[in-house]
Amino acid sequence: MTQDLMLRMELVAFMDAYAALLDNDRIEEWPAMFTEDCLYEIISRENEEQGLPAPVMYCDNGRMLRDRVVALRNANIYEKPQYRHFISGLTFRMRADGALDAQSSYLVVNTSQAGTTTVYQAGCYKDVVVRVDGQFKFQSRRCIYDTSRVQTLLAYPI
Amino acid sequence: MTQDLMLRMELVAFMDAYAALLDNDRIEEWPAMFTEDCLYEIISRENEEQGLPAPVMYCDNGRMLRDRVVALRNANIYEKPQYRHFISGLTFRMRADGALDAQSSYLVVNTSQAGTTTVYQAGCYKDVVVRVDGQFKFQSRRCIYDTSRVQTLLAYPI
């Protein structure tokens, strides 16, 4: 088997683990999927294309990711979403330093507390994935959303 | 390649085969994806979390699965759905006895006879998969749905 296909399988397993923890109420495990010195942001495609840095969520280190989790668990001002993430169109290439530049499409559906499931957000992940002690970690995960008419406040990670 | 990645690929192929037969009007092949002594049920997340055993569909052996298929083919009281199943976030672990505990998210969209496609149901599969004569089978597939506002009667398997 080529190294490309092998890496692809590992990437898919890594991204499935990411989706699984967000969709099954295990956000405490979310920060550990990133390197300590990381970037996580959610930004609109419009802003991304125009080079306007105005993300709706922005974390540039592990502490900020962990703070976000604590805030979400303790602040009951948001209705807790029930997301389901679907990923497709994964492509990637390896940089000279061994890091992987990866890109994929995502669809998030959400079920409200009233029990209705709707399309919540579609967009594109742009990632940099590195290996730390044999495990993949996101050095950077940028969520670039198409859906500008977001129905509810975007407080939870995508 | 690690055994984990190898098993993952086999599981994905197995789950794709399951989705393909439901989405392409081949439900006669559905019972053969289970062991004879099996569990198949569809239950709401609310009931699952509260430990209330009130599934909307329940089959605990192969005969019940086959009966369900015969009923669906012969009783024309239901509009036959045109489902498309999408799976994500697959995680699994092997038990001491070699069976696989697997979990994944699903999204089912349906196209009505009027030609409109809508989100039908999102939820989570919790599975026990075993190998019988070299082939994977569901010893148990539990469909735990998020979507409590189900638009039409849930008569077809998910």
Add this chain to the structure above:
Amino acid sequence: MTQDLMLRMELVAFMDAYAALLDNDRIEEWPAMFTEDCLYEIISRENEEQGLPAPVMYCDNGRMLRDRVVALRNANIYEKPQYRHFISGLTFRMRADGALDAQSSYLVVNTSQAGTTTVYQAGCYKDVVVRVDGQFKFQSRRCIYDTSRVQTLLAYPI
């Protein structure tokens, strides 16, 4: 690893590359995913099942594919869509001549220029995939859609 699982991985990578170029505004690369002597069509499930050859898009060689791309780039009469393709339920078998007959379900969501994301179309891909100079190409890709209430003109490839 069995040859079947190996081919499956290559097919998934190929289909992900297809989805990625359509979803990220790189349609110039779309024709190169087909053999020069090819078939690409989009047809309703109803017409497919009744054997009525009335596709809404039909190209039977590479030149027609390239013409389609030029037309889409130059004719500004259509609102450019922002599709996201999701694929599931992949099954395939190898013919005696080595070509692969493959089938999968698709879901395309679209985000309008107003920023709303909706289910655009669900359906089924029926493909013939061949290897040319070591690379997979579609000899035939037929998009058989369930969704007959198509909201906007179907001008872009699926």
